[in-house]
Amino acid sequence: MSELVKVVLGEDRLPRQWYNLAADLPHPLPPPVDAAGQPIGPEALAAVFPMNLIEQEMSAQRWIDIPAEVLGLLKIWRPTPLYRARRLEQRLGTPAKIYYKHEGVSPPGSHKPNTAVAQAYYNREFGIKRLTTETGAGQWGSALAFACQLIGIECKVFMVRISFDQKPFRKIMMRTWGANCVASPSTETEVGKQILAEDPDTPGSLGIAISEALEQAVADEQTRYSLGSVLNHVMLHQTVIGLEAKEQLELVGDSPDVVIGCAGGGSNFAGMAFPFVADKIAGSSQVRIVATEPESCPTLTRAPFAYDSGDVAMMTPLLPMHTLGHRFIPPAIHAGGLRYHGMAPLVSHALREGLIEAAALHQLECYQAAVTFAHTEGFIPAPETSHAIAQTIREANRAKEEGKERVILLTWSGHGLMDFAGYQAFFDGQLADHSLSDEHLERYTACLADLPKPPALG
């Protein structure tokens, strides 16, 4: 019998239910609140999201059924393969076993369509004809474009101007799936027009793009807004990753000592981690679970847990999360998906509960890890994914130093075939590492002082 390379599951093994961590938290997650600190009700979100998704957002039910039509679409690329990274292990000379869950096999190339398909479905079922969203690097916009086309509703994407100009292929990808992708700020919204009037040459920002997408969503009864990370229902939809991985590892008789994922808004990390967090809460597992983020955007490792808004213009409710402050502007690192000021409340809360840990890495180490991965395992990772790979290599090297055969599981969130500009900059020596100074951290988080405070644990 030759050595196993990957564990594949037939599509009949796709999970039939999503796992909701909110049902099992030792202490409840503080609710979203308004500016006065009052918990908001479902109706406060109704102009932005359809009620069926708002119910999921606020649900404390442990298992939630995946609708049959969503299952049928997930089967296009799921269950995703679980790989044993033997050549990487050999290159590192580590006694650790490294497994990676390959989420890059979806049509848009990342884990994002796991929730995009579900969100498009629930919106269409609620009678919505059109979704708006924002995108930075383009990973999320592509996934929603794909999902809306297959579900049969329209999709409008506001793409940050500088990315729109620098990454022309992402917008053509969205166009191929029939989405209307425009540069943000645009002349299609009041907020866009206002910002363009002040600065016609602005490169745009994610905060502006969110504001434009929200403005169009609330202005039309048949339009809603879709968010690709941060919110509870997005974490929920991603748990198929971890549920499948558990079954695949059981098939080969292994269970992880360390689970690793990169975290921008937190969704791919949560999707892998939460089913394992459940085991820790139940007391049946001692697994370490590590969220990795850029040193230049150290939300989990250095930012306070506070109530903050999801966007610059403070159009969203206040969410309890680790946040660098809604005015935070991260340096222009190439892992665009990790440049968000906040972190999913559920991920932030799990860190506060001591159920997970966090590590920050510099981008040069991450790019080097990505190249080592491509040279050994063949697949070229997205810059975001490289943050999980670099941490994996750190853990594998530690296992080597300690002479321990540890089982490491990482979520390989997406491929890098749309990200070669970043690789080129790395090869050409044009990238540098960026740390956030204490002074800047203090300045950015100062805005949190005037906002309501989440209750202490317990």
Place this chain on the structure above:
Amino acid sequence: MSELVKVVLGEDRLPRQWYNLAADLPHPLPPPVDAAGQPIGPEALAAVFPMNLIEQEMSAQRWIDIPAEVLGLLKIWRPTPLYRARRLEQRLGTPAKIYYKHEGVSPPGSHKPNTAVAQAYYNREFGIKRLTTETGAGQWGSALAFACQLIGIECKVFMVRISFDQKPFRKIMMRTWGANCVASPSTETEVGKQILAEDPDTPGSLGIAISEALEQAVADEQTRYSLGSVLNHVMLHQTVIGLEAKEQLELVGDSPDVVIGCAGGGSNFAGMAFPFVADKIAGSSQVRIVATEPESCPTLTRAPFAYDSGDVAMMTPLLPMHTLGHRFIPPAIHAGGLRYHGMAPLVSHALREGLIEAAALHQLECYQAAVTFAHTEGFIPAPETSHAIAQTIREANRAKEEGKERVILLTWSGHGLMDFAGYQAFFDGQLADHSLSDEHLERYTACLADLPKPPALG
């Protein structure tokens, strides 16, 4: 039980042997010859290829074992999934069942690594330290870069200058896998320097790039040349596609009435088709097998079967094949992989034997088919692959007209995530259809008159 979306096989079901059509041809394939029409022996190829691959090239053995190390690397992405294209069927309203074999799941995104891995392996086993090759659009150069990195030898790619400049991301992809990719013509070879002296601004051509790769291969004892299509051993390595597809269809109780693949040099088509051609020769199948090509480069549909050289400079032996003449310059269509003047001798001969048929399609129909596919099945195909999809839609529509439930099987040779410039040109209305006039066909093929003639069939 919900409807099946795809058939996946565990890696233990990967074929253990390649199928060699040469063993079963009703009439033997004419041998390669020199300019005087004399059959060439293995030694004539020894400066260019390693002897173990030359033996495969000339073998008449029906089944050839796949080495264990090659099997281990193929398992990174194989067996590839076989999809039932139900949403495409519904969109077309056809009673036909459409299956597609997804070769785009490999790290470089196409079927090309099936042979790249094998070629890199045999070269390294023969003691070769370095492979040279040429690439146009970049699909083949990427696959060989990937394979050489995992096998552990060097890779040098001469990329046609105009593609090198227009498609910067392909060369970074190769660089990520450690390959040295240079624009052709280069100043590294005599032929390159000579051409640059005559025309410093030349856009280059595949013929020039082949000549440069060959010059470097023959000049160094530890270097050999690698070709991504056309040759018998390349067709051989691709037969894992058809062998897997047969097993997958048997699992769902279907057998194809029509098998379709796009054909440039012929390798992805042959890989799918030849195991089915074997059944036709054995008399156990009446399946129609259709090779599709661009109207602008109509090798199988309009070009004579003749002895011709594989490159402009006539450095290669003469091969018996359908050829538009080695001086043929196709229009600049975006399916770069289908712009070759010749066609694999085995594919050409199978057409002559009446075992397969051929169809030519215009690129606008193909791009429209690609978009229809992306809107229904989700995956975005390469422009080359779209030629197989367009033919599939024609066959599905014919089945609808005739009210027949036909089973159509196509080889989905690769994804289009590196080809968005072509999609953009299509969306922007910048593409036109090109036909080859009879006058130009006559002019291009005139050069064949002075070359030896292959014997008539039988």
